[in-house]
Amino acid sequence: MTKKSVDSLISARWVVPVIPENTVLENHCLAIDQGNIIDLFPENELDSRGYQTANHERLDNHVLIPGLINCHGHAAMALLRGYADDLALQDWLDNHIWPAEGKWVGEQFVYDGTSLAIAEMLKSGTTCFSDMYFFPDQTARAAQKAQMRCQLTFPIFNFPSAYGEGPLDYIHKGLAIRDDYKNQQLVNVIFGPHAPYTVSDEAFEKIAMYANELDVGIHIHLHETAHEVAESIEQYGKRPIERLNALGILTSRTQCVHMANLNQQDIDIVNNAGSHVIHCPESNMKLASGFCPVHELQEQGINVAIGTDSAASNNDLDMFCEMKIAALLGKVVSGNPSAVNAHNSLRMATINGARALGLEDTIGSLESGKAADLCAINMGAVEAQPLYSPVSTLVYTNSGNRVEQVWVNGKMLVKDGELTTLNIEEIYQKALEWGQKIAGQVP
Numbered sequence: 142m143t144k145k146s147v148d149s150l151i152s153a154r155w156v157v158p159v160i161p162e163n164t165v166l167e168n169h170c171l172a173i174d175q176g177n178i179i180d181l182f183p184e185n186e187l188d189s190r191g192y193q194t195a196n197h198e199r200l201d202n203h204v205l206i207p208g209l210i211n212c213h214g215h216a217a218m219a220l221l222r223g224y225a226d227d228l229a230l231q232d233w234l235d236n237h238i239w240p241a242e243g244k245w246v247g248e249q250f251v252y253d254g255t256s257l258a259i260a261e262m263l264k265s266g267t268t269c270f271s272d273m274y275f276f277p278d279q280t281a282r283a284a285q286k287a288q289m290r291c292q293l294t295f296p297i298f299n300f301p302s303a304y305g306e307g308p309l310d311y312i313h314k315g316l317a318i319r320d321d322y323k324n325q326q327l328v329n330v331i332f333g334p335h336a337p338y339t340v341s342d343e344a345f346e347k348i349a350m351y352a353n354e355l356d357v358g359i360h361i362h363l364h365e366t367a368h369e370v371a372e373s374i375e376q377y378g379k380r381p382i383e384r385l386n387a388l389g390i391l392t393s394r395t396q397c398v399h400m401a402n403l404n405q406q407d408i409d410i411v412n413n414a415g416s417h418v419i420h421c422p423e424s425n426m427k428l429a430s431g432f433c434p435v436h437e438l439q440e441q442g443i444n445v446a447i448g449t450d451s452a453a454s455n456n457d458l459d460m461f462c463e464m465k466i467a468a469l470l471g472k473v474v475s476g477n478p479s480a481v482n483a484h485n486s487l488r489m490a491t492i493n494g495a496r497a498l499g500l501e502d503t504i505g506s507l508e509s510g511k512a513a514d515l516c517a518i519n520m521g522a523v524e525a526q527p528l529y530s531p532v533s534t535l536v537y538t539n540s541g542n543r544v545e546q547v548w549v550n551g552k553m554l555v556k557d558g559e560l561t562t563l564n565i566e567e568i569y570q571k572a573l574e575w576g577q578k579i580a581g582q583v584p
Contacts, residue, residue, distance in 0.1 A: 147174040148551060149196040152184050153205035153517065155531045158507040159491045163484045165531055171205070173513045176550035181507055198546070202521040204531045206487070207506050208268025208290075208514035208547065209460040210494030212419045213360075213398045213448025215274045216283075217246070217254030219261065220575045221453040230366050230428045238453060242275075245579060246303050251276040253571045255283035258458055260560060260568050263289060265459040265541035266516035268549045269494070269504060271396070271419075271448065273333040273360060275304035278318050281328050287562050290514065290549055292498050293318065294333030294360035294396075297348065299341050308344035312351065319357070327550070329498070331358035334390075337381040338369055342388060349389035358394040358499060360419075361385075364407065365399040366430045382407045391416050396497050398448065399424075400438075401431030408434075408441060417444045417497035420489065422466040423457075424450030435471040435489075436480035446494040447486075459541035464490050468536055483536040513551035519543045 151173065156166040158181065172180040172192050182190055218238075225237035251274060262270055269290035272280050277293040284291040295315030297308055305311040312332075319330035332348050334340045340348075352359050364370060364381055373381045383406070385391055393415035400411075400418045411418065420433045435445050447467055449458045464486040471481025495505025504514045518540050525534050525543070534540070547555035554562055 143191060144193045145191050147172045147179065147192050147194050149173045149198065150187075150192060150194050151198045151200065151205065151515070151517075152187075153200040153203050154520070155204045156181065156507065157204060157206045157487070157532055157535075159207055159488060160506040160508055162488065171507065171513070171515070173551045176513055176552070178507060178509055178511050178513050180509055200517050200546070203517045203519055203545065204535060205507070205515060205517050206266075206535070207491040207504065208516050208549065209266045209490045210446070210498065210505065211262060211267045211270040211449050211458065211460055211463075212396065212446040212494045212497050213271055213273070213421055213450060214258070214458065215451035215453070216258035216270065216272045216280060217251040217274050217276075218451035218453040219258040219458070220245075220250065220254040220572065220579065221451070222456050224453060224579065226427075226456070228428075230430055231368060233428065233454070241579065243303070245575075246275055248276050248279050250575070251279040252283050253568075253575060255280045256287075256563065256568050257572050258452065259283055259287045259289055260563055260565060261452075261458045262460075263287065263547055263555050263560060263563075264544060264558065265461060266518065266544040266547060267458070267460050268514040268516065268547060268554075269498070269500070271360065271498060273335070275302060277315070277330070278321070281318070281322060284328065285325075287560075288327070288549060288552055288554060290327045290504070291329070292360075293322075293328065293330045295319075295330065297332065297334040297344060298339050299344065300339070308340070308347070312344075312347065316351070329500070331360055331394075333360045336362040336365070336369070337373055337385060342384075345385065345388040345390055352392070352394065353389070356394070358396060359390060359392070360396040360398065361390070362399055363397045364402045365425075367402050370402050380404075380407060382410050386410050386414060394499065399430065400433045401425045403434060408438065408443070411438075412441050412443050417446060419446050419448045419497060420467055421448045421450040421463075422470045423463060424454045426466070426470070428454060432470065432474045434474055435467065436475035436477065439481075439485075444493055444496050445489055446497040447489045459539070460490050461535070461541040462539055464536050465539060483530070483533045486536050487532060513548055515546075515548040516544060517546040519545050
C-alpha cells in the first residue's frame with residue numbers, strides 16, 4: 142500500500158462534525174494536511190487508509206468539534222469589562238461607555254484590549270470572531286499575531302471619534318484596510334455601520350452602493366431596543382428594518398445584530414432579503430433590551446448565528462456559555478421546551494456563523510476540504526458525568542473551561558489549555574495597567 146504523508150492526525154473519543162446534522166461519531170480520526178481537513182474516518186481504518194505522520198494527537202476522553210465562531214463583538218472593550226454594569230442601553234452608552242471611550246480609546250487601547258479578548262476566546266474554543274470597533278487595523282494586528290481568524294467590520298458613524306471625522310472618512314479608512322488585507326487568508330474586512338440611529342440615509346446609500354459594487358458584507362446593530370424602533374418611527378415614519386430595506390442595506394450579505402424587538406413585518410423583510418441574524422442573548426438579557434425570537438426565525442428559514450457582544454456588556458466571551466443561554470432563552474421565548482435544542486445551538490455557534498460571515502465553504506463543520514479550525518474539550522471532568530449525550534453535555538454544562546486544544550488552519554493555538562502564540566503574562570499585566578488607568582488609580 143502507498144503511504145500518504147500528512148501534517149497531522151487527530152483521533153478523538155467523539156467527533157461532532159456538525160454536518161451531517163445531529164451526528165456524533167465515536168472513535169474517529171481526522172487527517173489534516175496544509176491546514177485543511179482531508180479525511181474523517183473510523184479509527185480502526187487508520188492502517189487501511191495508509192496515512193502516516195510524525196504528529197498523531199490522541200484525545201481518548203475528548204469531544205472534537207469545529208472551532209466556535211463568535212459573530213459579533215467589540216474585542217477591545219474587554220478593557221471595560223465590569224466598568225458600567227446593570228444599566229439600560231442608552232444610559233450605558235451615553236453616560237458611561239462613550240465618555241470612557243472618548244477619553245481612552247486609541248491604537249494601543251485597541252491592540253491591548255483585543256489581545257486580551259483573543260486570549261479569552263481562544264482558551265474557550267473560539268477560532269473565528271467578528272469585530273466592530275475603532276482602529277480595526279490594530280484588531281487585525283492582534284489577530285495576526287495570535288494567528289486567529291477574524292472578520293473586521295469597520296465602524297461608520299455620523300459623528301467624529303478618535304478614529305474618524307465622519308461617514309466618508311470612516312468609509313475611506315475602512316476600504317483602505319480592506320485593500321491591505323484582501324490577500325490575507327485569516328482576515329476578512331466588511332462594512333460596519335454602527336446602527337440606524339447613528340448613521341444617516343445619505344451614508345447608508347453610499348454604503349449600499351459600495352457594498353454592492355464590491356460584493357462586500359454589511360454588519361449592523363439592528364432592532365436592539367424598543368426605544369430604537371419608536372425613535373425611528375417618529376423620525377422617519379418607518380421601523381428601522383423597513384427604512385434600511387428601502388435604502389438597499391438588507392441583502393443576502395447583511396448581518397443583522399441583536400434583532401430583539403421584531404414584528405412579523407420585520408421578519409418577512411429580513412426573510413425576503415435573505416439576511417442573517419446574529420443573536421447575542423447574554424448581552425440582550427443584561428441590558429434588558431428584549432428577546433430575539435430565534436425559534437420563529439429559524440422556522441421561517443432565516444439563518445441565526447450567535448455572538449457574545451463585548452465583555453463590557455456580557456461580561457465574558459465564552460461561546461459555550463452563550464450557546465447554553467441561547468438554547469434556554471429560545472425555549473422560554475417560544476414556550477416550547479423542544480425549541481433550540483443542543484444540536485441546534487451548536488450549529489448556531491459553528492456552521493450558521495460561517496454562513497452569516499460568508500465562510501461556509503471554509504469553516505463551520507468538520508468536512509474534507511475545509512480549514513482545520515478545531516476545538517477539543519475534555520469530557521473527563523466530574524461535572525460532565527455521567528455522559529449520556531456529548532452534545533447535550535457540551536451545551537448545557539458550560540464547557541469553555543474544559544477546552545484543552547484549539548487549532549486554526551491546522552496550527553495548534555491552544556495546547557493543554559495554554560496559549561502557544563501569545564504571552565499570557567504580558568497580556569495579563571497590560572490589562573491590569575489599563576484597569577488602573579481607567580479606574581483613576583494612576584495618572
